[in-house]
Amino acid sequence: MEEIGRVERINEKRNTARVVFARKTACDKCGMCMTHKDNISVYVDVKNxxxxxxxxxxxxxxxxxxxxxxxxxxxxxxxLFVGAAIAIGHAFNELVLFIMIIGALLLGLASSILLDKLIKNKIGYAPKMERLIIKEENNE
Known part of the structure; x- marks a missing residue:
């Protein structure tokens, strides 16, 4: 997937660029940038x-x-965490099951955040700046 965006900010220390993109409908399903669906722009930091x-x-x-x-x-x-909580907790009363489901949801979200932090900078997982767009190329 390739997107065209505009560089909004440069971080010289980290050699990264913050690129802004127009939000697409597919963005609602991805969640990578963690922006609210009402935002019209998406910001992504990439290596410059x-x-x-x-x-x-x-x-x-x-x-x-x-x-x-x-x-x-x-x-x-x-x-998956919530499903496991339901499977394990169905033998308990509703209050215990509810608490298990909420706990499993929080644990699942925490696991997702941790996994994201572990893999986001690995090659192939991070967005990559491929080419500069020349003005003539933009007019086509």
Whole structure:
């Protein structure tokens, strides 16, 4: 998946660029950037491999397999925890079951956040700045 965005900020210490994109309807399903669905822009920090400057337009790629893995992390892991809580807790009364489900949901979300932090900087998982967009290329 390739998206065209504009560099909004450069972090010289980390050699990263904050790129802003127009929000697409597919963004509602991904969750990678953790922005509210009413936001019209999405911000992503990427390594500034091309020495882009503020205001430059850049192409940023993210593998389709990454998007599927991100969706798995964000949605499926918490559901698996809740499913396990229901399977284990059905023998208890409703209050205990409810507490187990809430605890499992929180544990699943915490696991998703931890897993995201562990893999987000690995090669192939992070969005990558591929090319600078030249103004003539933009007019086509």
């Amino acid at each position: 491999l091309l020495n882009a400057k503020v205001g430059d337009e850049v192409a940023v790629t993210m593998g389709d397999s990454f998007v599927l893995k991100a969706a798995f992390i964000v949605y499926i892991i918490p559901v």
